[in-house]
Amino acid sequence: xxxxxxxxxxxxxxxxxxxxxxxxxxxxxxxxxxxxxxxxxxxxxxxxxxxxxxxxxxxxxxxxxxxxxxxxxxxxxxxxxxxxxxxxxxxxxxxxxxxxxxxxxxxxxxxxxxxxxxxxxxxxxxxxxxxxxxxxxxxxxxxxxxxxxxxxxxxxxxxxxxxxxxxxxxxxxxxxxxxxxxxxxxxxxxxxxxxxxxxxxxxxxxxxxxxxxxxxxxxxxxxxxxxxxxxxxxxxxxxxxxxxxxxxxxxxxxxxxxxxxxxxxxxxxxxxx
Amino acid sequence: xxxxxxxxxxxxxxxxxxxxxxxxxxxxxxxxxxxxxxxxxxxxxxxxxxxxxxxxxxxxxxxxxxxxxxxxxxxxxxxxxxxxxxxxxxxxxxxxxxxxxxxxxxxxxxxxxxxxxxxxxxxxxxxxxxxxxxxxxxxxxxxxxxxxxxxxxxxxxxxxxxxxxxxxxxxxxxxxxxxxxxxxxxxxxxxxxxxxxxxxxxxxxxxxxxxxxxxxxxxxxxxxxxxxxxxxxxxxxxxxxxxxxxxxxxxxxxxxxx
Numbered sequence: 001x002x003x004x005x006x007x008x009x010x011x012x013x014x015x016x017x018x019x020x021x022x023x024x025x026x027x028x029x030x031x032x033x034x035x036x037x038x039x040x041x042x043x044x045x046x047x048x049x050x051x052x053x054x055x056x057x058x059x060x061x062x063x064x065x066x067x068x069x070x071x072x073x074x075x076x077x078x079x080x081x082x083x084x085x086x087x088x089x090x091x092x093x094x095x096x097x098x099x100x101x102x103x104x105x106x107x108x109x110x111x112x113x114x115x116x117x118x119x120x121x122x123x124x125x126x127x128x129x130x131x132x133x134x135x136x137x138x139x140x141x142x143x144x145x146x147x148x149x150x151x152x153x154x155x156x157x158x159x160x161x162x163x164x165x166x167x168x169x170x171x172x173x174x175x176x177x178x179x180x181x182x183x184x185x186x187x188x189x190x191x192x193x194x195x196x197x198x199x200x201x202x203x204x205x206x207x208x209x210x211x212x213x214x215x216x217x218x219x220x221x222x223x224x225x226x227x228x229x230x231x232x233x234x235x236x237x238x239x240x241x242x243x244x245x246x247x248x249x250x251x252x253x254x255x256x257x258x259x260x261x262x263x264x265x266x267x268x269x270x271x272x273x
Numbered sequence: 274x275x276x277x278x279x280x281x282x283x284x285x286x287x288x289x290x291x292x293x294x295x296x297x298x299x300x301x302x303x304x305x306x307x308x309x310x311x312x313x314x315x316x317x318x319x320x321x322x323x324x325x326x327x328x329x330x331x332x333x334x335x336x337x338x339x340x341x342x343x344x345x346x347x348x349x350x351x352x353x354x355x356x357x358x359x360x361x362x363x364x365x366x367x368x369x370x371x372x373x374x375x376x377x378x379x380x381x382x383x384x385x386x387x388x389x390x391x392x393x394x395x396x397x398x399x400x401x402x403x404x405x406x407x408x409x410x411x412x413x414x415x416x417x418x419x420x421x422x423x424x425x426x427x428x429x430x431x432x433x434x435x436x437x438x439x440x441x442x443x444x445x446x447x448x449x450x451x452x453x454x455x456x457x458x459x460x461x462x463x464x465x466x467x468x469x470x471x472x473x474x475x476x477x478x479x480x481x482x483x484x485x486x487x488x489x490x491x492x493x494x495x496x497x498x499x500x501x502x503x504x505x506x507x508x509x510x511x512x513x514x515x516x517x518x519x520x521x522x523x524x525x526x527x528x529x530x531x
Contacts, residue, residue, distance in 0.1 A: 113413065114412035116480055117405075125416075125420040135405065
């Protein structure tokens with residue numbers, strides 16, 4: 001590209017380039033992330049793309065590094081090496097607040113909800129709306145009701161009932177709605193259906209599809225291959241701390257996923273060639 | 274409470290007189306202040322324990338808060354005994370007796386201050402983010418932390434606030450009789466805890482309210498007053514009170530398990 005001395009020209013070129021980049025760039029791009037704890041190497045140069053409007057399933061056996069990797073993105077851990085790009089820009093996520101600021105929200109496996117608080121109080125916990133220094137309950141109630149309605153979370157009797165009285169699926173739905181509330185762009189879910197029955201699992205899977213249809217990037221950690229094939233557009237598989245494959249879900253079948261999860265795909269590559 | 278109230282009015286002619294009831298209110302005020310402030314500590318999930326040192330020891334130092342409270346209570350009583358040699362301390366300055374013996378808006382000063390503490394505590398818990406964080410810290414500290422609530426800080430603040438209120442109550446109580454004694458106020462904390470627990474605030478945190486404690490307080494004090502009016506041996510009062518506390522705690526953990 002010839003050097004351009006006109007200021008306006010640079011601007012023009014620059015904005016055009018970002019636009020082009022945005023089309024091609026995934027929302028979150030992770031390159032070469034290493035993480036160790038003492039002598040134990042948990043992640044080896046992990047790469048991952050999380051595009052907007054897609055559900056990416058992160059699979060792997062126990063100890064493959066899924067949780068550690070997730071925590072590196074959500075700001076709980078700091079990677080030792082590697083780069084993270086958000087919308088094509090390099091970023092450093094030092095803590096969970098940095099992640100929230102970018103638009104990354106995590107729904108934790110153990111459901112980060114307070115049983116004694118009601119749905120509205122939980123959804124706004126830590127980010128209460130105030131009017132004249134006091135809690136603005138009406139405003140929060142309205143906003144929570146809107147978010148729940150837009151996500152079609154309609155099974156709850158009252159948004160003023162304590163979370164303790166909800167079913168597992170309803171709790172999970174509230175936890176996910178809480179994450180979506182903040183104009184988040186990437187929602188990470190750790191085993192969201194692990195503790196749920198059939199009907200409740202369906203509610204949560206449908207909710208995940210709705211987030212995707214809204215244009216959010218969704219990353220879900222799951223052991224349940226039924227769920228993975230039901231909801232995922234892309235599948236990424238970790239094996240002993242290494243990312244062994246990531247591709248469109250249509251390129252996988254059950255057996256191939258299991259093979260990658262248990263052997264890292266050693267046999268598969270030979271068979272493909 | 275209504276049952277206790279009507280029973281006592283029935284069996285004792287003195288009970289339902291404004292003089293006796295005002296007296297009851299006056300007696301409740303000091304225990305009440307401590308109980309209301311203690312309610313906040315319990316809701317935030319830091320059972321018992323008053324003051325910054327206790328707060329730090331039990332949150333940062335990971336010392337069980339019951340032990341912290343008991344131990345520091347013993348230390349402070351011991352220090353007070355060392356300072357006074359166990360004798361009564363008479364305060365000669367007549368101004369010292371003003372807050373404890375004065376009258377404000379038709380009630381004694383301590384009742385007025387108690388009413389203020391109740392109103393302030395209710396307001397804090399129900400209308401401010403701090404109150405919300407108090408409930409969250411007691412309900413699920415991990416979830417609160419992940420949502421950005423500084424749980425340790427919230428708990429320490431409840432400890433400090435209740436320490437300040439307890440200190441105020443102590444000064445008022447001393448001012449009432451214009452004397453200080455190292456072991457004055459023995460049994461006060463038991464009454465306060467009884468009021469909180471009978472009101473239904475949970476020892477495991479997250480549940481409770483100021484009005485509940487006020488309710489529990491009046492029950493405790495009315496029963497005590499009734500015993501006095503009916504000339505029941507005070508030793509039986511203690512037995513009764515202990516049994517009621519035990520019952521309240523048992524009910525709490527039983528309803529939790531269900």
